[in-house]
Amino acid sequence: MKTITLNLRKIAFATMAMTFIVPSNTFAKGPDEGKKLEGTINITGTRFLFPLIEKWGAEFSKVHPGLKFVVKQGVANPDINASAAPLKEKDPAKGNYTIVSRFAIVPIVNVKNPGLDKLQKSGFKAKDFESVYFSNNTSKDKFAAFGDQLVSFKVYSRSACTSATFSSVLGEELKDLTNASGKKIADDHILLQTVVDDPLGVAYNDLGIVYDLKTRKPKPGIAVVPTDLDGDGVINKEENFYADLDQLIHSLESISTNLPPKGDFTLIYKDTRPEVTAFVNWILTDGQQYVHEYGFLNKK
Structure with a gap:
């Protein structure tokens, strides 16, 4: 009869390793990954900021093709107000004030x-x-x-x-x-x-x-x-x-x-729509690569 020798230390290690093998899709995804963002985001504000905003909208729409952006002055019920004015005081009723560039x-x-x-x-x-x-x-x-x-x-x-x-x-x-x-x-x-x-x-x-x-x-x-x-x-x-x-x-x-x-390029918006918040968060990360192209400075 052939004698089989068991290495208990190796078996124990292998058992532990198998315990920690989990499917890759169980890990948490990024805030926008896997989410289907749809609808129209209306943006108004200072006009010389519009070309960069339109670029951001076009690039973000490549990731979320269900989104549409309207960028113009006088838009009714805007989701985002883009301001280049010196903001000495913030009005909490208007929502978040986020500096995205200078x-x-x-x-x-x-x-x-x-x-x-x-x-x-x-x-x-x-x-x-x-x-x-x-x-x-x-x-x-x-x-x-x-x-x-x-x-x-x-x-x-x-x-x-x-x-x-x-x-x-x-x-x-x-x-x-x-x-x-x-x-x-x-x-x-x-x-x-x-x-x-x-x-x-x-x-x-x-x-x-x-x-x-x-x-x-x-x-x-x-x-x-x-x-x-x-x-x-x-x-x-x-x-x-x-x-x-x-x-x-x-x-x-x-x-x-x-x-x-x-001066500061500030976006004023509320967190009531997830697609708006996701767009602003994207601007603060991936969107920064387009700032210099349009003649703007990096945010501090």
Whole structure:
């Protein structure tokens, strides 16, 4: 008879290993995985935020094809309100306030401004932002001194979220912004075009409007005035990063100064619909890869 020797230690180990073998589908899935999200998500708010929101909606719909997004101003009963305004107080009745990105606002002038060369070399100091953009003089050209040269401006502005953030960062009031047009400027694209059409025109605008998102260069007819970060009256190599949008975004994310002005891109929504909450959570994770493409900065 053949003798069989049993290794009790090996048998015990094998038994324990079998105890812990479980089907892979018993583990918990991610918050959206396996869930069927359907319906329409209505979004309204600040218009210059819409292109990035539409991109987010298109990409999220690839994962959840049953979802439809409506992104426009004046939409009835919005699920999400996208805001670029400086939010000093939060209204709990409106729901959650979630910062999903940041944006930057840069000073712009017409490329034909006779003082452009001087501006590119000296840039705007903090006091120049105040003296150029905030004044009661709205009827004629403004002049600001840069070294031994006076530079002439005709300043244009508008009353909107970007302007509110621009004013707030500079410690000024929105109502004190100069507007040489003497009439309301409808949106940020018209504000940009107004500067393009006036050789003495100067304004400010968001990166996604100032820069061509394909070439990553400033749009034709527009020059960006650099910010003199150390206040020495000279734009040095470390301060000269405005020729390319990607270089500009990287630099603005790397410096701690609040100039040029920056603001928060905030989504305001309620947790009453799981598809809305899932969309916002996706924006905070997978959606962040599209932020730079549209001229926005990473959230802090």
